[in-house]
Amino acid sequence: MTIIEERAANPAAGDENRPIGYGRIQRKEDPRFVRGKGHYVDDIVLPGMLHGAILRSPVAHARLVSIDTSAALAHPGVVAVITGQDLLGLKLAWAPTLSADVQAVLATDKVRFQGQEVAFVIAEDRYAARDALELIEVDYDVLPPVIDVRTALDPGAPVIRDDLEGRTDNHIFDWEAGNSAETDAVFASADVVVSQEVVYPRVHPAPMETCGAVADFEPIEGALTLYETSQAPHAHRTLFAIVSGIPEHKIRIVSPDIGGGFGNKVGIYPGYILAVVGSIVTGRPVKWMEDRSENLMSTSFARDYIMQGEIAATKDGKILAVRSTVLADHGAFNATAQPTKYPAGFFHIFTGSYDLQAAHCKVTGVYTNKAPGGVAYACSFRVTEAVYLVERLVDMLAHKLEMDPAKLRLMNLIKPEQFPYKNKTGWEYDSGNYEQALRKSMEMAGYDDLRREQQEKRARGELMGIGISFFTETVGAGPRKHMDIVGLGMADGAELRIHPTGKAVVRISVQSQGQGHETTFAQIVAEEIGIPPEDIDVVHGDTDQTPFGLGTYGSRSTPVSGAAVALVARKVREKAKFIAAAMLEARPEDLEWEKGRWFVKGDPSVGKTMAEIAMGAHGTVTLPEGIDGNLDAEVTYDPPNLTFPFGAYICVVDVDPGTGHVTVRRFIAVDDCGTRINPMIIEGQVHGGLTDGVGMALMQFIEFDKEGNNLGGTFMDYLIPTALEVPDWETGFTVTPSPHHPIGAKGIGESATVGSPPAIVNAVVDALAPFGITHMDMPCTPARVWEAMQGRPRPPI
Amino acid sequence: MQISMTINGTDITEEIEPRVLLVHFIRDQLRLTGTHWGCDTSNCGTCVVLMDGRPVKSCTVLAAMADGHSITTVEGLATGATLDPVQQGFMEEHGLQCGFCTPGMMLTARALLDHNPHPDDGEIREAISGQMCRCTGYATIVRSVQWAAAHPAGQDRMDEMEENAGEEVTA
Numbered sequence: 001m002t003i004i005e006e007r008a009a010n011p012a013a014g015d016e017n018r019p020i021g022y023g024r025i026q027r028k029e030d031p032r033f034v035r036g037k038g039h040y041v042d043d044i045v046l047p048g049m050l051h052g053a054i055l056r057s058p059v060a061h062a063r064l065v066s067i068d069t070s071a072a073l074a075h076p077g078v079v080a081v082i083t084g085q086d087l088l089g090l091k092l093a094w095a096p097t098l099s100a101d102v103q104a105v106l107a108t109d110k111v112r113f114q115g116q117e118v119a120f121v122i123a124e125d126r127y128a129a130r131d132a133l134e135l136i137e138v139d140y141d142v143l144p145p146v147i148d149v150r151t152a153l154d155p156g157a158p159v160i161r162d163d164l165e166g167r168t169d170n171h172i173f174d175w176e177a178g179n180s181a182e183t184d185a186v187f188a189s190a191d192v193v194v195s196q197e198v199v200y201p202r203v204h205p206a207p208m209e210t211c212g213a214v215a216d217f218e219p220i221e222g223a224l225t226l227y228e229t230s231q232a233p234h235a236h237r238t239l240f241a242i243v244s245g246i247p248e249h250k251i252r253i254v255s256p257d258i259g260g261g262f263g264n265k266v267g268i269y270p271g272y273i274l275a276v277v278g279s280i281v282t283g284r285p286v287k288w289m290e291d292r293s294e295n296l297m298s299t300s301f302a303r304d305y306i307m308q309g310e311i312a313a314t315k316d317g318k319i320l321a322v323r324s325t326v327l328a329d330h331g332a333f334n335a336t337a338q339p340t341k342y343p344a345g346f347f348h349i350f351t352g353s354y355d356l357q358a359a360h361c362k363v364t365g366v367y368t369n370k371a372p373g374g375v376a377y378a379c380s381f382r383v384t385e386a387v388y389l390v391e392r393l394v395d396m397l398a399h400k401l402e403m404d405p406a407k408l409r410l411m412n413l414i415k416p417e418q419f420p421y422k423n424k425t426g427w428e429y430d431s432g433n434y435e436q437a438l439r440k441s442m443e444m445a446g447y448d449d450l451r452r453e454q455q456e457k458r459a460r461g462e463l464m465g466i467g468i469s470f471f472t473e474t475v476g477a478g479p480r481k482h483m484d485i486v487g488l489g490m491a492d493g494a495e496l497r498i499h500p501t502g503k504a505v506v507r508i509s510v511q512s513q514g515q516g517h518e519t520t521f522a523q524i525v526a527e528e529i530g531i532p533p534e535d536i537d538v539v540h541g542d543t544d545q546t547p548f549g550l551g552t553y554g555s556r557s558t559p560v561s562g563a564a565v566a567l568v569a570r571k572v573r574e575k576a577k578f579i580a581a582a583m584l585e586a587r588p589e590d591l592e593w594e595k596g597r598w599f600v601k602g603d604p605s606v607g608k609t610m611a612e613i614a615m616g617a618h619g620t621v622t623l624p625e626g627i628d629g630n631l632d633a634e635v636t637y638d639p640p641n642l643t644f645p646f647g648a649y650i651c652v653v654d655v656d657p658g659t660g661h662v663t664v665r666r667f668i669a670v671d672d673c674g675t676r677i678n679p680m681i682i683e684g685q686v687h688g689g690l691t692d693g694v695g696m697a698l699m700q701f702i703e704f705d706k707e708g709n710n711l712g713g714t715f716m717d718y719l720i721p722t723a724l725e726v727p728d729w730e731t732g733f734t735v736t737p738s739p740h741h742p743i744g745a746k747g748i749g750e751s752a753t754v755g756s757p758p759a760i761v762n763a764v765v766d767a768l769a770p771f772g773i774t775h776m777d778m779p780c781t782p783a784r785v786w787e788a789m790q791g792r793p794r795p796p797i
Numbered sequence: 798m799q800i801s802m803t804i805n806g807t808d809i810t811e812e813i814e815p816r817v818l819l820v821h822f823i824r825d826q827l828r829l830t831g832t833h834w835g836c837d838t839s840n841c842g843t844c845v846v847l848m849d850g851r852p853v854k855s856c857t858v859l860a861a862m863a864d865g866h867s868i869t870t871v872e873g874l875a876t877g878a879t880l881d882p883v884q885q886g887f888m889e890e891h892g893l894q895c896g897f898c899t900p901g902m903m904l905t906a907r908a909l910l911d912h913n914p915h916p917d918d919g920e921i922r923e924a925i926s927g928q929m930c931r932c933t934g935y936a937t938i939v940r941s942v943q944w945a946a947a948h949p950a951g952q953d954r955m956d957e958m959e960e961n962a963g964e965e966v967t968a
Contacts, residue, residue: 026888026889027888027891029896030887030888030893030896031888032896033893033896033899034871034874034880034884034885034887034888034893034896034899034903035831035871035872035874035875035880035884036829036830036831036832036870036871036872036874036900037831038831038896038897040830040833040897042824042830042833042834043824043830045828125825126821126825127814127816127817205931206931207895207897207931208833208835208841208843208895208897208898208929208930208931209833209835209895209897210835257895257896258895259833259835259895259896259897260894260895260897260931260932262931291837292835292836292837292838292841293837513895514894514895514896514897514932515894516894680891681891683891683937684891684894684932684933684934684937686934687933687934687935687936687937688894688931688932688933688934689934690934691931691933691934691935692931714836714837714838714840715836715838715840715841715929716838716840720840720841720929720931722925722926722927722928722929722935723921723922723923723925723926723935723938723939724922724923724926726934726935726936728918728936728939729934729936
């Protein structure tokens with residue numbers, strides 16, 4: 001495999017700034033965005049379109065006594081008001097979740113979290129719909145809620161899901177991985193054991209565009225067109241067919257430009273279903289767009305894991321084993337989005353990047369009176385939680401052994417010759433050169449100088465911290481024999497057509513929420529068949545226009561759909577050989593490929609370009625038997641394994657001893673995502689994830705009071721990093737291709753979100769080490785940091 | 798009620814409901830959908846437009862308050878087929894991903910450069926600090942604005958800069 005970075009163009013083109021294939025090129029989607037001509041769901045206006053608004057529960061747990069909608073119905077402009085009772089009649093009051101549970105579309109019996117959907121108003125404009133919400137009278141019989149997840153399994157705890165037959169507690173599942181007995185034996189004989197409860201608090205992805213839909217049901221044909229903010233339009237189509245009873249061939253899902261997803265737009269929310277019901281009921285298109293508070297309070301949250309972690313090592317610092325028990329808060333409905341077999345996602349990658357003798361984890365999922373969701377926010381199916389846990393434990397171990405945390409990691413990282421590496425919980429890491437990445441990040445950071453600076457500052461009473469994390473990602477799900485979502489195997493399709501004039505269109509099943517698919521996938525095709533990216537259109541986001549596939553999340557696009565695109569291009573290239581041979585009156589085996597053309601071996605002047613071959617395919621030349629008269633192909637790619645991107649991050653923070661305010665002064669990120677297609681886009685993905693890391697580590701979290709009131713329901717309470725809270729990122733890379741991926745690419749979308757929080761928290765804890773502090777839970781807000789410093793021994797002055 | 802204003806250089810007069818927000822007036826009534834809406838609390842800045850050359854959050858301005866003023870939206874940044882240097886800079890330096898915050902960011906950048914043609918990175922960060930981006934991590938936005946500063950447009954832009962010099966530019 002050739003490794004290409006910032007590669008020069010096709011030498012024949014003579015322009016190094018315009019690579020035909022991999023390399024830094026401007027994004028094809030940008031011209032419309034910079035002109036304000038992006039096309040998002042809320043930009044859609046259909047003739048006769050109505051507007052929907054959802055009445056939501058003000059309380060976390062209550063029995064619904066009565067709903068009076070008469071005043072709302074009488075309000076000018078209101079066309080219809082739909083309640084849970086109405087939906088019961090349509091058998092649509094409950095919808096299946098992505099985790100084999102059901103979720104109320106509109107409440108019928110009880111409300112189970114603050115912000116739950118209670119009624120749906122449809123009106124002529126968005127102001128009238130909102131006005132009418134105020135006129136609906138709901139009588140709630142308030143019940144005690146379960147808010148503290150630690151009390152959810154107490155005997156006598158209120159049973160949240162009494163809608164489920166025979167349900168007498170709030171337990172959802174127990175799941176484990178690894179070998180418990182072996183792990184306990186290693187722990188029993190280990191020199192050193194470090195234990196810590198580590199909380200990864202509830203956070204929310206909060207894309208700038210909230211969730212929404214425009215439903216357009218056409219009664220004569222019985223056809224539904226649904227424009228929605230969806231990261232997985234094909235999977236949504238199948239689910240809508242199952243839920244609504246509308247035949248799948250009559251459903252078209254269009255996911256247009258999406259204003260950020262980060263996992264928030266994987267699930268199917270009641271609002272989407274209500275827009276569809278509204279369109280069926282009124283006979284007119286219905287738009288529903290949630291507001292920011294609805295987004296933060298009711299759509300997919302992330303994390304909310306209480307992890308008891310332990311790490312065992314020899315006194316010399318050889319890490320032997322890890323184990324963990326986790327209490328997972330899944331909210332009121334189990335609506336997490338992950339492969340069916342893995343209710344805790346890929347948490348069992350918590351063995352991290354280290355060569356261990358044993359590992360075991362057990363995860364218990366429970367219901368609480370909080371919003372449902374749980375796998376969202378660029379988490380790679382819970383790899384965020386896993387990496388955070390193990391990287392905190394390794395740092396605590398270093399502290400206990402009085403070893404430098406970089407040195408401890410270097411001693412224990414899996415070595416290049418150990419790949420493919422089978423870990424103790426069932427994963428096979430495809431490839432890696434971990435030490436190289438860590439050493440590179442240390443070199444970029446000037447690690448030894450930083451440690452010297454820290455010593456000097458400590459002597460002066462200044463608080464500076466250096467935090468390291470090393471992460472191994474687990475992305476690109478399937479393979480489909482092991483991984484499905486509601487029975488749909490995790491594979492993706494691609495179709496490529498070369499038009500007679502040599503221009504191409506590639507149709508993909510994954511959908512962009514800003515990742516630049518229209519550019520990256522054009523570059524993959526360009527690299528394989530030598531047509532410039534500007535001559536290749538990438539079609540995505542419309543189920544009528546694209547092949548079936550599972551969608552964009554878990555960093556799947558390049559690992560799965562990227563592979564499909566590379567393979568479909570190779571299929572076309574191979575077909576082009578036969579057509580070229582016919583055109584040249586040569587034997588196919590006598591032809592040789594150079595980027596963009598087939599030529600006769602030994603006589604490079606005799607050949608045919610892809611454009612000539614495309615015209616030939618549709619022209620009059622007699623084609624060999626078995627070769628259709630086109631230059632098209634399609635594939636569905638079922639990945640043989642996941643890919644395992646990795647990286648080494650170093651964070652430098654300064655803590656104000658007076659206020660507890662943490663400043664991220666520097667952040668060095670070395671990422672290895674295998675073969676790099678567009679370095680500019682990769683860097684952008686990393687930067688975004690690092691900013692998420694700063695948010696989660698220092699400011700973002702969704703808290704609840706004892707009554708279950710959501711305290712993070714606006715951007716005034718749920719703090720998002722601005723340009724003033726993040727540094728100028730320092731990024732680097734190494735390239736270790738995936739051996740099983742057609743182009744060696746591993747995916748990059750979530751690496752930084754996974755890898756950065758532990759680096760930042762490790763840095764904060766390192767800064768506070770003079771106070772005897774060895775752990776702090778996220779987010780490290782000024783108040784928490786200040787509080788942690790009080791009453792503890794002062795650092796030396 | 799009736800309001801009149803200049804939108805992207807064109808004078809308009811429209812009937813509105815008095816309570817209509819400027820963002821909804823621009824998006825729903827004028828159908829200029831490049832201006833986005835992202836929160837209810839004036840925090841996110843996806844709705845930023847220029848009012849008399851200064852960035853305002855159009856979710857926190859009543860359309861009626863714009864009566865008699867000049868509004869520039871993202872659709873008014875380019876001159877025909879010629880992009881504003883800020884637009885070009887965002888494409889050159891990957892200052893956008895999903896594109897949702899981009900119109901507001903570019904308009905604030907335009908106002909900043911009109912007032913301060915050679916800002917340092919800190920001044921750019923300060924200027925966009927009332928706006929959120931979830932995709933880029935801001936560094937490439939800073940680079941995009943610096944690209945625009947290094948590639949200023951023609952004389953009419955210079956005239957505008959002089960007119961607006963000295964004003965506050967944080968949304």
